[in-house]
Amino acid sequence: MEFLLSAGNGVHEAIQRVGAPSLGALHKRLQRAGRHDLAERVRRWDREAADYRKAA
Known part of the structure; x- marks a missing residue:
């Protein structure tokens, strides 16, 4: 995860690449x-x- 983020991947792309179903x-x-x-x-x-979803 650290490498993916430092390489410039976005949060959601990094989550998908490590195979996690959610942020939690x-x-x-x-x-x-x-x-x-x-x-x-x-x-x-x-x-x-979550804050962004509430604001939408």
């Missing part, structure tokens, strides 16, 4: 892998997406 699932995978830094980024994206 990806967050759990990253937590289990000990990548709390990336998990926090994913949590922020999930919150931003």
